[in-house]
Amino acid sequence: MFEVSKSSIRTVTKETNNELQATDAIFIHETNLSGEAKQILVRHPISHGKIMQGKVISNAAAIKRLIGLNNSHTSQKQRQNSTLKSSFLDERIIAQNSEYVAFYCQRAPRTIWTSVEENLSFTISCPSLVFIYSKSSKNLNVYAYLQGGRPKPETMLYHVPFMNISNTGNVCTGSMKLPRTWGQGSVDTIVNSFFNSRFTHSNYRSLGSDIYDMSYSNLEYLGRLASSQKRMKKADLIPYELLSETLGRFR
Numbered sequence: 001m002f003e004v005s006k007s008s009i010r011t012v013t014k015e016t017n018n019e020l021q022a023t024d025a026i027f028i029h030e031t032n033l034s035g036e037a038k039q040i041l042v043r044h045p046i047s048h049g050k051i052m053q054g055k056v057i058s059n060a061a062a063i064k065r066l067i068g069l070n071n072s073h074t075s076q077k078q079r080q081n082s083t084l085k086s087s088f089l090d091e092r093i094i095a096q097n098s099e100y101v102a103f104y105c106q107r108a109p110r111t112i113w114t115s116v117e118e119n120l121s122f123t124i125s126c127p128s129l130v131f132i133y134s135k136s137s138k139n140l141n142v143y144a145y146l147q148g149g150r151p152k153p154e155t156m157l158y159h160v161p162f163m164n165i166s167n168t169g170n171v172c173t174g175s176m177k178l179p180r181t182w183g184q185g186s187v188d189t190i191v192n193s194f195f196n197s198r199f200t201h202s203n204y205r206s207l208g209s210d211i212y213d214m215s216y217s218n219l220e221y222l223g224r225l226a227s228s229q230k231r232m233k234k235a236d237l238i239p240y241e242l243l244s245e246t247l248g249r250f251r
Contacts, residue, residue, distance in 0.1 A: 153244035
């Protein structure tokens with residue numbers, strides 16, 4: 001359950017008969033979950049001067065609502081600047097700070113390219129993934145989770161059973177093309193570059209499963225997944241830690 005420690009409010013108004021009348025109230029709640037400070041936005045309609053029951057909204061929805069205010073009194077240049085700022089928001093971003101960005105991609109059919117002794121490809125049902133990207137060092141970490149949709153702080157992460165990934169989830173990026181600066185399209189750039197790269201060798205050490213520790217066993221595993229087109233089984237995956245614990249290590 002969220003613990004509300006403090007909140008602030010933004011009020012949306014409209015002009016009626018030359019008077020300002022409040023129509024919405026957007027509360028910004030600062031929450032504390034597992035010791036991590038986060039913010040959520042709640043929009044409350046205002047009826048006859050009373051704040052009614054509200055609902056949680058996304059950052060993008062709040063910005064869209066605010067951009068729509070007083071269009072007749074906002075210059076074209078101001079509207080363009082507001083639109084430009086909102087265009088950088090990506091719903092797949094889970095958390096970010098000045099150094100790291102964490103985002104996810106949902107499970108989907110993916111083609112995995114390998115090059116151990118020969119070039120092979122396997123089209124498999126890939127699980128959902130969480131990526132954590134360093135804006136300055138360009139380091140990339142990746143973890144799997146079994147559910148679809150947006151992961152939660154209590155979501156269990158698993159080691160991804162692909163080559164070129166270490167015990168801590170760090171990806172050997174090799175020739176991957178990663179964004180020089182973070183901006184619009186960076187999430188897609190990283191995801192596409194990850195799956196378009198070639199997986200060449202196992203970087204896992206002593207995890208206790210051949211599909212992780214041995215390159216050829218991993219190729220056989222990918223081959224079975226490609227042939228069956230079934231999802232990865234929980235029993236085949238090695239747990240890493242909760243998402244909240246992983247995010248807490250990237251400060």
